[in-house]
Amino acid sequence: MSTLSRERIEFLSECLEFAETQARPVDQLTDDYPGIDLEDAYAIQWATRRRKEARGNRIIGLKVGLTSRPKMTQMAVHEPIYGFLADYFQLPEGGRVGASTLIHPRVEGEIAFVTKAPLRGPGCHAGQVLAATDFLIPSVEVIDSRYKNFRFDLASVVADNASSSRFVTGGIMGDPWAVDLRTVGVVLEKNGDPVEVGAGAAVIGNPASSVAMLANMLANREEEIPAGSLILSGGITAAVAVEAGDHITLRAQGMGSVSVCFV
Numbered sequence: 001m002s003t004l005s006r007e008r009i010e011f012l013s014e015c016l017e018f019a020e021t022q023a024r025p026v027d028q029l030t031d032d033y034p035g036i037d038l039e040d041a042y043a044i045q046w047a048t049r050r051r052k053e054a055r056g057n058r059i060i061g062l063k064v065g066l067t068s069r070p071k072m073t074q075m076a077v078h079e080p081i082y083g084f085l086a087d088y089f090q091l092p093e094g095g096r097v098g099a100s101t102l103i104h105p106r107v108e109g110e111i112a113f114v115t116k117a118p119l120r121g122p123g124c125h126a127g128q129v130l131a132a133t134d135f136l137i138p139s140v141e142v143i144d145s146r147y148k149n150f151r152f153d154l155a156s157v158v159a160d161n162a163s164s165s166r167f168v169t170g171g172i173m174g175d176p177w178a179v180d181l182r183t184v185g186v187v188l189e190k191n192g193d194p195v196e197v198g199a200g201a202a203v204i205g206n207p208a209s210s211v212a213m214l215a216n217m218l219a220n221r222e223e224e225i226p227a228g229s230l231i232l233s234g235g236i237t238a239a240v241a242v243e244a245g246d247h248i249t250l251r252a253q254g255m256g257s258v259s260v261c262f263v
């Protein structure tokens, strides 16, 4: 049951979006609103999405987060969540991010799915996801919680659009029927050193199941994953903190590499 009024949802969404655009951290939402539930939290996230769309930003995809044990353990939140990806989150392959435009960025290695057909739950499964996938592509997601010290609980992080900030895709596109999504290996390098390694199965057994779960979560709001969406299926490894001067490369088995640097 929702506990917040429409006005309060809009207000909290504006506060979090201001923290995002100004790169100024705020207190965790539930510190001031302890009663907030998941429904309120998604209502706040959707309010932010609607405001960005009304301003002319295009929503180019979605992300699933907290889908692997390394991520859940790192953040002490044990339930998968989703967020939206706006057009300006996307960086060109090899692109630069001004570290001072973000609060306390971290990077994650992920497999992204690009869809060619809509996916609608409930009952969506990994097979349907593969059939609706145009191609796979390696991605570095840059997350940046708007909360002080990168600390949050489930409702707070959902309201904050799942810490979405930037992402870059690149390397070699993968055929969804040819890549073994469970065994596909990734190496996340920071300044040439491998700092995290993992395999696709870390993401709820199979990253395609994560995309299916997303479709099923969206069904609660009678929403679907549209054709042509880019879906980040979730960090395979723990996230790695970055600062100005860091150069990040993700190598994905059979799919080349993708890089981004922080300046």
Ligand code: OOG
Pocket: 063, 064, 065, 066, 067, 068, 071, 075, 108, 141, 143, 144, 145, 157, 162, 163, 164, 233, 234, 235, 236, 239
């Ligand atoms: C929440 C976002 C998690 C992922 O891939 O697990 C995420 C966070 O850890 O700040 O993007």
Ligand code: MG
Pocket: 063, 064, 065, 108, 110, 141, 143, 232, 234, 235
């Ligand atoms: Mg992520």
